[in-house]
Amino acid sequence: MSSAQTLSRDKLPLGQKVAFGTGNLVVNLLPGALGVFSFFLLTAFGIDPVLAGLLGGLPRLLDAITDPIMGYITDNSKSRFGRRRPFIFVGAILSGVLFALLWQLNPDNTEMYNFWYFLILSFIFIIANTIFATPYIGLGYEMTSDYNERTRLMAFAQTIGQVAWMIVPWFWVLIANPNLFESQAVGVRNLSIIVGGICIVLGVIPAIFCKEIKQESITNRDDITFKNIVKNFKGLIRSMVLIFKNLSFLRLCGATFLVFNGFQLVASFSYFIIVFYMFQGNYGDAGTWPAWFSTVSALCTAFLIIPIITWMSSRWGKRNAFIVATFISIIGYALKWWGFNPDNPWLIFMPIPFMVFGIGGLFTLMMSMTADVCDLDEYNNGMPRKEGTFGAIYWWMVKLGQALALVLGGLVLKLVGFDAGAEIQTTETLTNLRLADILIPAITAGLAILVMWKYDLTEEKAGEIKDALVKRRGEL
Template sequence: MHGHRQKHHKTAARDRVGFGGKVAYGLGGLAENTMHNAVNNLVMPIYNIGFGVSPVLLGIAASIFRLWDAMTDPVMGVISDRTRTRWGRRRPYIVLGAICAGVLFAIIWWCPRGMSEIAYFTWFLVSALLFYTAFTVFGVPYLGLGYELSPDYHERTRVMSFRTWFASIGGILMQWLFWMTQRPVFDDTIEGIRTVAIGVGVVLIITGIAPGLFLRERPIPAAEERNTRSRINLASIASVFKVKPFLYIFGALISTVTGMFMVGMLGFYIIVYYLFAGDLGAASFVVGVSGSTYHVCCLLSVPLISWTSSRIGKKGALLIFIGLAVVATLLKLVLYTPENPYLHLIVIGMMAPGLSAVWTLLAAMNADVTDVDELERGVRREGSFGAIFNWTMKLGFAVCFLIAGLILEATGFDEALGGDQAEHTLLAMRILFSLVPAAGLLISMVLIALYPINEEKAYEVRAKLEAIRGEQEAAT
């Protein structure tokens, strides 16, 4: 009985983050998710369908700025870890990055009319490169701040749950951005996106600066100050991969991202050209409903994910919810049907908890890994681990977008045909849209099952760290 009781530790009052603090951190999640996904959601409808830019060119552009984004994240992580200012090492970057990202998001969509395809490609590439640089300046310190808000195994899950919850609110808003551009008040899609983009930029600034303004950073252990004196180099960045538990998180994340997003854009084309035979107006409403359903289900599932994790641990909870997502993605072949286009919402409702669990629990598990890193190396590197976590997703996105454009063309899709796409094209889209994500999620489940840190291990590591810190403080 004694061993059974030890499996459920109670969070000490000193380790809790207040409700207001969690809300402030969560608001940053709304900005983070919007920065991460809004460009992805809008690029094909605006630059492919609206401006006529080839999906292959757009895939090349997306892969370039995603690769840049991925390369700058680890550097920003080390910079954030080693920064010392009167306002903290994370907060100044969070505020600066949010403001710049809000302005640059609007610029992406304000390209002049009547340009050539190459000119549109260049505008998109350059403006997006600047935008994603600002996203890095904001996003890496933001995630690092979340890792260090509490040292408690369960409180970390609660903090990340607020991040996921607010990210889902941002996700709901994003699903209606294209629909907003189609409102009769605008003369055309281009006028619509220009107005909508300014509104999105304002939201990014307001929600993005909240964590930087209203949260305080935890004191840095005295022994870690030597971390500021070492040089930033490739070895210092890559050393996070020497922490073995992190390798399982890395593999699970990249397999999930690759599986889900390599064919993710096909969902838009399946809805428009398979469910609605090219009727862009009708499809835009269903795209909004579909995305909103996904994020509402994410919102509703976050408390359940947190509760399940507190009962059976992060790893067990994650395996259950990802398993549900595997079943859901296989059902796409049956439930995406023109006869009843809203039937596919069943798939969305089943997949949402699984992916919500991935973003919530993998982040919380990564926070636990930072304790193992401190125990083994004597430094706190939340920024570096958060950076590599983001880098993993962004590298996956970069590869996915490059491949996605090629996959779309390989299916035989031709935007000039409108609703008259070939039957084999639509069938290929549907098969890929179902089976590729299922494969990625199954690989992720295997890696998560091998992840070695459970609740008991996490509290054991923390106890050792507190003992070492006590000895160090006594020595000084």
């Protein structure tokens, strides 16, 4: 059990937590909506599946470049408004506007016109979203220096972020509803404007109301100018080298990659199992069961699992909380074998409270532990603090896992014999699909436990580092 008391100066008011949490809703809503809307590139706008795959994959290559660059820029920026908040404000507006513009496609246009329109705007959107998301993540790492308050902040933000995943599954239902929109294309265009507007309003809130670390505490920052571009590039490489030497951080990245990639790889399998195993390929009978499965998962994560994870972390430490939560998720994956029952559809909700311990614990704890790692880096390597670069590299690992999951998920479906054109799948295919749905995330979760087994940045050690940094900076 934690024996340290959170100092009053390290406690965050509820308003600060709410303001930061609204940004996390945007961070989740944009990719969630993008994933749903991308399906309609094929059905509503007539884009070839191969071209649609390129539209999903090519912008990710740019993401891998822009994230660490933006992290370095925000770590070293200087302004009277702070080094994070100006970027968050501008990035939120640009992200919302560009997301809406991205989907103003017309099915009457030629396929190649729509392809190039979407691809070019996707690249611009990725840059805008990086301008918002990377400083936002870095801001969260520096809002408090307390070991447990960091977990409480991330737990609060993750709870608000889960609202996006309660809403996103219903976009399928709304867009395809002829009583709401005259066509899927019209539904996508109109709904994208609403999503973009929401993201602008919510995205600027952290920039206005959240407080950054005191600027005078940040020393030794590089001068970010076009004149110093070569020097700045060397500074970026130097920062990344130091980060990749941080074994504690590498463990966090490795565990996140395993848990998230395993989860994402089979994320769509539940939909197929519900439709083809539980309802014998009848989409009408399957109805809204898949959407409710996703929504209930998000509800459990937000209001049941995250509070439990926060309690576990304060009692047992973040590493132990992660290991226990990940092990419980393995039990949840195993329960899916009995939960997906054609004779009783309600049983699909049985594994959820156990299964979502994995993702619920992952980002709540890993975001908090990354903030601790930022202290460790300052302790070992001095100023400037690198929250932006750490956050950029961490989330690049998440995006890499997501991209690989998109590729490998299709490969697994092919290996189990799934035929997307068939109304009825063979018994062997469905058995293999159900086994893959359980075994893949369970195995990757088990490997993540092994990766984190020797993680040694405990509360006691983090406290010693914090005290040393306070003394070094000359703070009271």
